[in-house]
Amino acid sequence: MRHGLLVNGERREVEADPDMPLLWVLRDLLGLVGTKFGCGQGQCGACTVLLDGVATRSCGLPLSAVGTAAVTTIEGLSPDGTHPLQRAWVEHGVAQCGYCQPGMIMAAAGLLRQQPKPDADGVKAAITNLCRCGSQPRMVQAVLAAAGGR
Amino acid sequence: MATGTLAPLGRRDFLKVVPLGGAALLLAGRLPPAEAAEAATFSPHMSIAFDTTGAVRLTLRKVEMGQGAHQGLLTLAAVELDLDPARITLVQATSDPKFGQILTGGSYSLAGGWMALRPAVATARLMFVQAAAARWGIAAEGLRTADGAVLHPDGRRLAYAALVADAAKLPVPDAKTVPLKPADAFAGAAGAGHGSPHAAVATGAACYGIDQRLPGMLFASIERAPVVGGTVLGFDEAAAKAVPGVVAVVPLAGNAWPTLDHVRAGVAVLAENSWAAQQGRARLAVRWDDGPRGGFDSDAFKAAMAARAATPGIGCRREGDLAAVPKDARRVERTYAFPYVAHAPLEPPNALAWVRDGRAEVWTGTQRQRRLHDALVRELKLAGDKVLVHAPLLGGGFGRRLEVDYGLEAALLSAKVKRPVQVLWTRGDDLTRGLYRPASVHRLVGWVGQDGRVLGHAHRYVGESVFRQQEPQLVRADGYDFSMAIPFATYGYDVPALDFDQHPMEPQVPCAWWRGTASTTLQVAQECFMDELAALAGTDPLAFRLRHLPKGRESSWSYMEGGAVTFRADLMRGVLEAAAKAAGWGGRAGVAQGIACGLYDCPDTYTACVAEVAMGGGTPRLSRLVVATDCGLAVNPDRVQAQLVSNAVFAFASLTQAITFRRGRAQQESFADFPLPTAADLPEVEAVVLPSTRPPSGIGEPATPVVTAAILNALAKATGRRPAGLPLVG
Numbered sequence: 001m002r003h004g005l006l007v008n009g010e011r012r013e014v015e016a017d018p019d020m021p022l023l024w025v026l027r028d029l030l031g032l033v034g035t036k037f038g039c040g041q042g043q044c045g046a047c048t049v050l051l052d053g054v055a056t057r058s059c060g061l062p063l064s065a066v067g068t069a070a071v072t073t074i075e076g077l078s079p080d081g082t083h084p085l086q087r088a089w090v091e092h093g094v095a096q097c098g099y100c101q102p103g104m105i106m107a108a109a110g111l112l113r114q115q116p117k118p119d120a121d122g123v124k125a126a127i128t129n130l131c132r133c134g135s136q137p138r139m140v141q142a143v144l145a146a147a148g149g150r
Numbered sequence: 151m152a153t154g155t156l157a158p159l160g161r162r163d164f165l166k167v168v169p170l171g172g173a174a175l176l177l178a179g180r181l182p183p184a185e186a187a188e189a190a191t192f193s194p195h196m197s198i199a200f201d202t203t204g205a206v207r208l209t210l211r212k213v214e215m216g217q218g219a220h221q222g223l224l225t226l227a228a229v230e231l232d233l234d235p236a237r238i239t240l241v242q243a244t245s246d247p248k249f250g251q252i253l254t255g256g257s258y259s260l261a262g263g264w265m266a267l268r269p270a271v272a273t274a275r276l277m278f279v280q281a282a283a284a285r286w287g288i289a290a291e292g293l294r295t296a297d298g299a300v301l302h303p304d305g306r307r308l309a310y311a312a313l314v315a316d317a318a319k320l321p322v323p324d325a326k327t328v329p330l331k332p333a334d335a336f337a338g339a340a341g342a343g344h345g346s347p348h349a350a351v352a353t354g355a356a357c358y359g360i361d362q363r364l365p366g367m368l369f370a371s372i373e374r375a376p377v378v379g380g381t382v383l384g385f386d387e388a389a390a391k392a393v394p395g396v397v398a399v400v401p402l403a404g405n406a407w408p409t410l411d412h413v414r415a416g417v418a419v420l421a422e423n424s425w426a427a428q429q430g431r432a433r434l435a436v437r438w439d440d441g442p443r444g445g446f447d448s449d450a451f452k453a454a455m456a457a458r459a460a461t462p463g464i465g466c467r468r469e470g471d472l473a474a475v476p477k478d479a480r481r482v483e484r485t486y487a488f489p490y491v492a493h494a495p496l497e498p499p500n501a502l503a504w505v506r507d508g509r510a511e512v513w514t515g516t517q518r519q520r521r522l523h524d525a526l527v528r529e530l531k532l533a534g535d536k537v538l539v540h541a542p543l544l545g546g547g548f549g550r551r552l553e554v555d556y557g558l559e560a561a562l563l564s565a566k567v568k569r570p571v572q573v574l575w576t577r578g579d580d581l582t583r584g585l586y587r588p589a590s591v592h593r594l595v596g597w598v599g600q601d602g603r604v605l606g607h608a609h610r611y612v613g614e615s616v617f618r619q620q621e622p623q624l625v626r627a628d629g630y631d632f633s634m635a636i637p638f639a640t641y642g643y644d645v646p647a648l649d650f651d652q653h654p655m656e657p658q659v660p661c662a663w664w665r666g667t668a669s670t671t672l673q674v675a676q677e678c679f680m681d682e683l684a685a686l687a688g689t690d691p692l693a694f695r696l697r698h699l700p701k702g703r704e705s706s707w708s709y710m711e712g713g714a715v716t717f718r719a720d721l722m723r724g725v726l727e728a729a730a731k732a733a734g735w736g737g738r739a740g741v742a743q744g745i746a747c748g749l750y751d752c753p754d755t756y757t758a759c760v761a762e763v764a765m766g767g768g769t770p771r772l773s774r775l776v777v778a779t780d781c782g783l784a785v786n787p788d789r790v791q792a793q794l795v796s797n798a799v800f801a802f803a804s805l806t807q808a809i810t811f812r813r814g815r816a817q818q819e820s821f822a823d824f825p826l827p828t829a830a831d832l833p834e835v836e837a838v839v840l841p842s843t844r845p846p847s848g849i850g851e852p853a854t855p856v857v858t859a860a861i862l863n864a865l866a867k868a869t870g871r872r873p874a875g876l877p878l879v880g
Contacts, residue, residue, distance in 0.1 A: 017394060020425045028369065028423035033361040034354020036545070037424075038496045039577040043821040046496055074354030086352040093788050096796055097216030098351035099358060099497040099545030124830040130821060132496050132546050133216045134799030136829040138792070 003063055007032070008076025018064035023047045025063050026073060034074040034102050038130070045129030048103040048110070049073050055110025074102035077109060085109055088146040096133035104129045108143045117147055192318040194277055195270040195325075196248060198227070204298075204311040206233065208271070209241040211252045212259040213517060214347065215544035215551070216796070217850045218789030219259035224345030225785050226263050227271045229336050232295040233310070235344035245523035245539035254517040255552055255663065257752035257848025260785055264845050269325035274317070276328050281316035282308045333783050333843040346789075347543055358545045359515035360574065362502040367570035368397055370563055371427035373434050374416035374583040377814035378660055379407040379441040381415045389433040390419050395426030399434075400566050402559065407443075408619050411525040412660060413558050414583060420567060424574055440814055443658075448589060448811040451658055452487055455612040459485065459593040463610055463651035464628055466635040467707055470647030475606040479597035482682050486594070486875035488671040489808035490586040492824060493664060497545020498580045503560035504570040509536040514557045515544035522554040526561055548800075549663035553585055581824050582816040586809055587664030588614035588657065592675035592875075594682075602687035604698060606647035609638070609679075611672055615654035616661045629654050632710040637672040637855075639707040640749040642717030643680070643698040659811060665800060666851040669750060670858070671875075677746035677859035678873050681866065691745050691863065692730050699723050715751050721780050722747055724840060725758040729778035732838050733760035740765045741773070744864025750852030754844075755781040757853040759798070759860035762833075763868040770868040772802070772861060774834045777853055782844035790849050794837035797853035803827050804858060808877040 005012045007030060014029045023040075026032040026049070038046030040059045047059040050072035077083045085105050088094075095101045104127065111118060111126045118126065123143045131139075193199035199207045208227050214220040220240055228235035243249045275295055282300035283290035285308065293300055299307040350356035375381065387399045397420050404415035419430035501514035510526050519539040526537045544551055560573040575583075590613030597606040615631040617624050625631055631654040638650040664670065684694035703719040726747050729735075737743050742765060747758035757779045764773040777794045784790040803826055810817045818824040862873040 017425070017429075020423075024423055024425040028425070031363070032354075033357075033363075036358075036496070037360065037498070037574070039821055040428075041577065041820050041822075044496065044577075044826070077353075081349065081353040089352040090348045093346070093348060093792060095216070095346075095348050095351040096218075096792060097214075097496070097544060097546045098347050098356050099495075101351045102354045105352065121830075124828070128828045128830070130496070130826040130828065132494055132548070132800075132803075132826060134792075134796035134835075136799065136827065136832055137795055137835055140829050 005066060005071060006068065007071045008073060016063055019062045022049070022058040022061045022063060022066055022071065026058065032073050032075055036099055036102060038100060038103070043130065044100065045107055046100045046103040048106040048129065050106060050110055053110065053113045055107045074106060077105065083109070084146040085112070085143070088142040092138050092142040092145065094135050094138040094142045096135050100129060100131045101135065104131070104135070104139055108146070111143070112147055118143070120144060190315045190318060192274070192314040194273045194322045197267060197270045198274050200274065200310055200314050202311050202314045204237065204309070206238045207241050208238050209243055211243045211249050212263070213242065213254045213541045213544055215254070215517070215547035217259070217793060218346065218786060219254065221345035221789055222260045222785045223263045223267055225336065225339050226268055229339050230268050230272045230331055231275050233298045237298060240345060242541055243519070244541070245519035245537070247534060249520070251520050252518070253552070254547070255549065257750065257755070257850035257852060259848070260846040261753055261848055268330055269328050272328045272330050273323060273325050276323060277317045277320050278310050278313045280320055281313040285316060333845070336783060336785055339785070356543055358497055358543045359502070359513060360497055360500045360545070362513040362542060362572070364502065364504060364570040367502065367572055368420040368422070368567065369424045369427045370418045370420045370560070370571050370573045371424070371431040371576070372402065372416045372418040372559060372573060373431050373436050374414040374579065375404070375438055376582065377438070377440040377443050377446070378414065379443045381439045381441060382417060383437040383439050385417050385434045385436040389435065390430035393421070393426055393430040393433065395422040396430040397421055398567050399430070400563055402562060408657060410620065411521070411554050411558065413555050413562070418563055420563065420571060428576065444814045446658055446811050446814040448490060452589060452591065455589070455591040455655065456485065456487070458653050458655070459591050459610050459612045463612070463653040464630045465651050466638045466709070467641070467648055467650040470606070472606045472608060472647045472649050475597045475647060476599065479599050479605050480686050481595065481597050482686050483593070483595045484679055484682055484872070486592045486675040486678065486873070488590050488674070488875050489810065489877055490589045490659065491664060491804060491807050492581050492584055492586055492809050493548040493550035493662070494580060494824060494826065495546025495548060495550055498577060499550065499556040499575040500573060501557040501560035502570060502572040503557070503564040505530065505561050505565040506568060508532065510561050511538050511540070512557050512561055513540045513542060514560070515551055516541050516554070516557060517544070517547050517551040518554065522557040525554045525558055529558055530561060530565060548665045549667070550584070552663050577821065578819045581809065581818050581820070585660040585662035587667060587670065588616060588661045590671045592672065594675060594679040596679065596683045598683055598686045602689055604643065604645045604683050607645050608649040609676065610651050610653070612653040613655060613671065614657040614661050616657070616663060616667060618654060619657045619661055632713065634668045635709040636715070636751050637669040637676070639709040639715040640717065640751055641676065642705055642719060642722060642749060644700055644703055644719070645698065666750070666854050669748070669855045670804070673748045673855035674859045674862065677748065677856065678862050681744070681863045682872065692726060692735055695726060695745070695747060696723060715749070716754065717749055721756045722749065725756045725778045725780050728838050728840055729758040729760045729776050732778065732836060733762065733774070733776040735760060742770070742864050742868035744860045744862065744867055746856050746859035746863060748852070748856040750848070752848030752852060755779060755847040755849060755852040757856045759853065759857045761857070761860040761864040763864045765868055770865060772833045772864070774836070775857060775860070776836045776838065777857060778838035778840060779849065779853060780840040780842055781849045781852070782842050782847040784839050784842070785846050787839055790839050791837045793849040794839070794853055795835045797851065798835045798857045799827065799832060801854045801857035801861065802832060805861065805876060805878050
């Protein structure tokens with residue numbers, strides 16, 4: 001079945017099962033591999049993208065439910081990697097292995113759209129993504145720095 | 151990578167692959183790119199190559215998995231070369247035999263690089279100086295280098311690029327005779343951040359194993375035997391094939407268990423995308439013969455280990471005479487048990503393989519390119535020079551990627567269907583069909599004299615031997631496993647009589663290295679027990695430890711021929727005092743504190759931790775961790791700091807993690823029952839990195855057991871209940 005999608009500002013068409021989660025559409029059909037697979041059960045958040053600006057875990061979201069919503073992936077967060085979150089991420093050296101980080105950044109982007117000036121507790125409550133390396137403390141610092149820098 | 155986005159290179163006789171999403175570093179170092187191949191190159195060692203355009207390639211045998219090895223090694227090379235790190239391109243070593251039996255683990259990358267990589271690159275600098283001296287007709291002695299050039303005393307300079315042809319004609323000096331920079335040249339070295347994948351991570355361009363793509367590739371999902379050693383009786387091929395996108399269903403016989411590089415039996419579904427493969431797999435309805443392990447129960451095994459702990463084991467360290475401990479000494483005995491745990495890297499195991507025309511090529515996040523290479527040669531019956539393993543960035547390792555099972559699976563499937571195949575494990579696969587840190591039981595006895603000093607200490611370690619399964623050639627005839635004795639050798643308290651022994655057990659399930667492995671249970675037991683002894687002596691746990699670490703004392707113990715550990719009490723005192731000072735040891739109202747310390751053989755990292763439990767509100771809550779380390783020279787202090795925090799978070803996570811087995815089956819299938827912490831779950835973590843000019847030691851794993859023990863000691867103080875191991879319940 002053919003589906004039209006709006007991904008990172010571009011109209012894309014895919015031939016796919018309507019039940020296919022958005023994660024696999026992005027990774028395996030559209031070649032946007034910045035969005036990561038971590039658990040497939042909506043627990044870890046590595047697959048987080050923005051759906052009309054709202055942070056959404058894409059591994060459990062069927063293609064048929066995406067509809068006309070604008071999908072933003074890590075590749076589309078900024079044209080050149082200079083989104084305040086991306087800059088803060090590099091400046092704070094948040095990443096260790098880095099694998100979960102696109103999901104963290106997208107979750108943070110969703111948070112800052114809803115709540116431009118969160119405090120540390122607000123960041124911790126909103127960003128429930130999992131990380132095995134222990135990047136969580138620096139993630140909080142980077143989100144606060146990005147929010148303060150606006 | 152150091153600068154721009156680079157595509158990985160293939161060997162000339164292997165396929166060229168350009169992964170989607172960009173590459174984080176060059177994946178193969180066999181040949182320079184075509185354009186550079188035309189230019190003259192100077193490469194006095196396989197690690198480093200210069201060309202006349204100014205390009206510099208540094209080939210790293212260590213992989214990057216978040217520990218910062220690439221950045222650290224790049225810093226070492228840049229300082230030694232007097233070269234801006236931004237001008238150096240990193241190349242990841244493949245399994246090419248010229249690189250030897252490469253392995254990234256044991257927290258050894260920087261210590262190893264300090265010994266081997268520095269002389270290798272310093273040789274190049276020395277030869278540029280010699281080439282410049284010859285060009286100028288002056289003596290080489292006393293010529294300086296800076297910013298990628300040799301400087302003439304009169305102010306002239308010759309860039310390395312201009313000296314490539316001359317230097318390449320000179321005889322390569324013996325690396326042992328090459329002068330090296332002093333340690334203080336590395337402190338605060340410029341260019342921090344280069345060599346890290348940070349910028350690529352933040353844009354999604356960082357390229358992991360899972361992101362590798364080849365034209366015509368298939369995506370595979372494998373239903374594996376739930377019980378190790380189990381075999382396939384039957385399955386519904388037609389149902390799987392009915393899923394649109396499914397291309398093939400391929401049974402995998404696996405290999406016998408236990409065996410080296412074990413691959414479980416299973417049934418693979420290969421499809422045009424990952425989702426279709428997983429959907430097809432869900433319809434397989436595989437029927438299994440569980441085989442002889444179908445009755446395995448981890449609780450029963452724990453009871454068997456506890457029983458074994460009552461009998462003497464193989465001696466690991468005996469000093470003094472326990473029989474000489476006076477009869478009036480007070481005695482305490484404790485038993486601690488630890489569960490199986492999984493690695494659970496956020497990037498699940500995966501590999502892309504293409505086997506064709508008598509050749510095999512694999513792209514996979516691995517800590518051990520060469521072990522996979524050798525396993526491919528063995529399992530596919532190929533010649534060694536027809537196999538190549540590329541190692542992109544790893545989405546976490548923690549020891550899981552020292553195993554080669556997933557790489558073998560991909561290659562076996564590709565050989566069968568004659569197309570490139572990517573195998574991707576689900577999270578459930580990772581938790582239930584993986585390899586585990588062994589479970590263990592520790593029985594400790596101690597005697598405290600009237601003066602409050604420990605007079606004797608016995609520690610018996612009962613646990614599965616990873617070596618027995620993975621490196622049988624390293625197991626002594628009587629079963630002694632030195633990996634299970636190293637945390638005994640690192641013990642450094644001044645106690646007159648010690649008796650440490652081990653019962654290395656046959657692995658009951660696939661066992662693997664796990665970020666410190668033996669130390670993550672043994673040192674935890676050691677340091678929890680130290681608090682028991684302090685309580686028996688009626689002494690503050692910090693003062694008690696310091697009392698058993700006399701100033702100036704050095705001791706050493708050899709756990710195998712050529713494997714001795716030296717313990718310096720002053721360095722342990724330093725980290726204990728630093729952690730205590732930063733935390734404000736002595737406490738505040740409503741806060742219970744616990745302390746622990748440890749030495750890790752990588753070769754000698756000392757860490758101490760103070761954990762704080764807030765008592766307010768009825769339920770004790772871990773509120774703060776202060777971790778201090780002396781890991782020798784901190785080449786990139788920011789990365790050392792990040793790794794200390796990483797150790798602490800890993801330790802915190804382990805408090806509630808356990809894999810249990812019933813009827814041979816792992817019971818934990820998702821992050822819901824094998825939890826990882828969110829930011830909100832974590833206590834505050836403060837990391838203190840002590841300045842040092844000792845050669846760099848490791849930081850990837852040393853602090854994990856220390857933090858765990860400090861937390862358990864703080865919880866014991868808060869609740870009055872002594873720890874009995876992990877996981878914590880209730």
